[in-house]
Amino acid sequence: MTKKDIFLNGAFRENSVWKQILGICSTLAVTNLMLNSLIMGLGLTFALALSSFTISLIRNYTPRSVRMIAQTLIIAAYVIIVDIILKAKLPDISKQLGPYVGLIITNCILMGRAEAFASKYPPLDSLIDGIGAGAGYTLVLLVISFIRELFGFGSLFGVKVLGSWWTNWSIMVMAPSAFFLLAMLIWIINNKYYKVG
Amino acid sequence: MPESALLEKPAFPVIFIVVLSLVFVGVLAFVYRLNEPGIEKQKQEAYERTVLSLCADSLASLTGKTAEQIQSGYPQSFRDYVKILPDGSFPRKAFEVRFKGRLLAYVFDITGKGLWGTMRALVATDPAKTTVLGVNVYDQVETPGLGARIGEDWFTSQFKRKAIMVNGVPVKFILIPEGQAPTDPTQVRQVTGASITSNAVIHMLQSELAMIAKASGEKKL
Numbered sequence: 097m098t099k100k101d102i103f104l105n106g107a108f109r110e111n112s113v114w115k116q117i118l119g120i121c122s123t124l125a126v127t128n129l130m131l132n133s134l135i136m137g138l139g140l141t142f143a144l145a146l147s148s149f150t151i152s153l154i155r156n157y158t159p160r161s162v163r164m165i166a167q168t169l170i171i172a173a174y175v176i177i178v179d180i181i182l183k184a185k186l187p188d189i190s191k192q193l194g195p196y197v198g199l200i201i202t203n204c205i206l207m208g209r210a211e212a213f214a215s216k217y218p219p220l221d222s223l224i225d226g227i228g229a230g231a232g233y234t235l236v237l238l239v240i241s242f243i244r245e246l247f248g249f250g251s252l253f254g255v256k257v258l259g260s261w262w263t264n265w266s267i268m269v270m271a272p273s274a275f276f277l278l279a280m281l282i283w284i285i286n287n288k289y290y291k292v293g
Numbered sequence: 294m295p296e297s298a299l300l301e302k303p304a305f306p307v308i309f310i311v312v313l314s315l316v317f318v319g320v321l322a323f324v325y326r327l328n329e330p331g332i333e334k335q336k337q338e339a340y341e342r343t344v345l346s347l348c349a350d351s352l353a354s355l356t357g358k359t360a361e362q363i364q365s366g367y368p369q370s371f372r373d374y375v376k377i378l379p380d381g382s383f384p385r386k387a388f389e390v391r392f393k394g395r396l397l398a399y400v401f402d403i404t405g406k407g408l409w410g411t412m413r414a415l416v417a418t419d420p421a422k423t424t425v426l427g428v429n430v431y432d433q434v435e436t437p438g439l440g441a442r443i444g445e446d447w448f449t450s451q452f453k454r455k456a457i458m459v460n461g462v463p464v465k466f467i468l469i470p471e472g473q474a475p476t477d478p479t480q481v482r483q484v485t486g487a488s489i490t491s492n493a494v495i496h497m498l499q500s501e502l503a504m505i506a507k508a509s510g511e512k513k514l
Contacts, residue, residue, distance in 0.1 A: 154313075159306040166313055173317040177324050184331030280447065 106228025113236040113278075114285045118204040122196050123212060123237060125276040128206050130253045133241035134234070135189050139182065141230025143174040144291050148214040148226035150174075156217050160263075167210040170203070175200045205233060238275050244268045324388065330490060336369075340415075340431070347417035347427035348390040348398045350453075355392050362468050375400075384508045385501065396420045401505060405497025407499055408489045410434040410442075423458040423505050425498065440490030448491075452498065463499040466493065 248268030
């Protein structure tokens with residue numbers, strides 16, 4: 097598999113959200129504003145890529161019996177680094193994302209990629225796989241938050257794009273909209289690209 | 294000892310995890326220390342902005358600026374109007390808000406017991422310390438979704454311009470349901486499902502302000 101294939105696989109063909117249905121919790125929770133989604137996506141990509149790289153680096157020395165503890169430890173360390181940096185540099189966004197940054201630790205995408213890829217393949221491939229999967233996750237977040245912010249606030253990245261004639265759909269700001277938008281996205285993509293037979 | 298023999302040892306997984314933990318704890322400690330000044334600065338800034346927001350209304354009526362202008366004028370407006378009082382002036386950390394030498398308000402950093410733990414709040418009062426000008430609960434560990442809603446604006450803004458002491462006696466407040474409109478200034482809309490926390494906020498305001506008033510009264514004698 098070439099490096100490009102690894103990236104494309106992680107980001108699109110085997111996309112963690114729409115293909116593997118992982119990381120749904122944060123996809124539902126932080127997608128009412130595009131800026132929050134972008135920061136969340138970047139944070140996850142950073143933690144995922146570096147933890148995959150590290151896990152892969154020590155994979156030959158990791159005893160099988162404690163490998164998951166080791167993976168969680170490594171993931172947690174990178175996530176806490178993201179949290180610290182957000183708190184120091186972007187306090188407002190850190191406040192808005194609230195517990196969801198810390199919850200990246202329990203995001204199934206990270207453990208999923210660690211187990212499925214990083215513990216078997218060399219470090220550089222794992223890093224690319226992590227970036228790919230992170231990009232795929234960010235893409236889904238941005239698509240959902242694009243619709244939610246546009247209809248819910250009439251803005252994109254906080255910039256008003258719909259005029260004063262626009263009536264905000266409050267359902268788009270609330271949690272239920274994330275559920276049906278994500279379901280529709282998964283339905284459309286699976287129907288279009290993963291048709292069986 | 295060849296490498297593979299070490300990997301086979303029964304104690305190896307334990308050693309591995311211990312070493313890995315130490316390495317990452319070290320990395321985290323380093324990253325945290327590196328960013329600590331930044332985090333502290335942000336916290337301090339948020340705190341000072343809260344102090345300013347509590348007295349912005351009182352300042353707005355005198356300065357000819359709007360409350361928003363005063364708040365967006367941070368940090369200059371904080372320096373212009375707010376003075377941190379030296380420790381010992383009051384039993385709690387206190388700020389003085391002045392415009393052209395005239396004392397407009399005090400802001401106190403008060404603390405009280407909530408349902409699950411200590412909560413901390415900033416409260417602005419008139420110079421006589423009998424009327425609340427604004428409250429902001431900035432640190433609390435109440436139940437998320439229930440008691441934690443004391444941090445919401447609709448709850449704290451109820452205390453604006455509320456007399457909390459009349460002739461040195463604390464006003465007795467009555468909690469009413471969240472959706473009901475108050476008909477009397479002694480009525481406070483409570484957070485639904487969190488009457489203990491709602492009461493705790495009132496209790497904190499009264500006991501802390503009474504204590505501060507008593508201490509400053511004693512000082513004058």
